[in-house]
Amino acid sequence: MAADIDRELPGLSDRERRRVLEERLREQAAAERALAAAQEEADRERQAADAAEAARQALPCQDCGLAQSAELCEACGYRRTEAAIVEAGLVAAIWSAAGEGLDQEPGGASRHLPQGGVALPLGRVHQPEQAPPAGPAQETESEWCRRTT
Structure with missing residues (x-):
């Protein structure tokens, strides 16, 4: 050094x-x-x-x-x-x-499923994090659950 x-x-x-x-x-x-x-x-x-x-x-x-x-x-x-x-x-x-x-x-x-969509019974399409659409010809998920249980 x-x-x-x-x-x-x-x-x-x-x-x-x-x-x-x-x-x-x-x-x-x-x-x-x-x-x-x-x-x-x-x-x-x-x-x-x-x-x-x-x-x-x-x-x-x-x-x-x-x-x-x-x-x-x-x-x-x-x-x-x-x-x-x-x-x-x-x-x-x-x-x-x-x-x-x-x-x-x-x-x-053929019906087109939206990206990320899941086909549910009764021909409804459920989008994750979205409520299923309710219309006159379709039931909501809660209506379907009440009717089938």
Whole structure:
């Protein structure tokens, strides 16, 4: 560092040279302390995360109670995944079946469903976040519910 000062600031007196050197040494020491503190903080955070993960891993399975399963053992996780896939298939099948034939007007003419619209029984079209239109030839959803229940 002294050679750097001599190269950067030629012609300094010994006293000035010593002052600049001490200042740079103080700056370097402060930077090293800050780096060490940041590394210690990162180590503490990593240790805390490791401890939290170890505690989570020690928990039993929520479904079957198997110890050391991190709240869900492999078998129960597989079962849940399989059940979710089956449920998604059933929902898709229900929506598909509910929509069959509802895009046709009486007499076979095709009716255009609005984008995002869902065909409902009685040939009504329901727009999400909108009330179904009520007219003389159509029932409102609440009227249909009252009549059919």
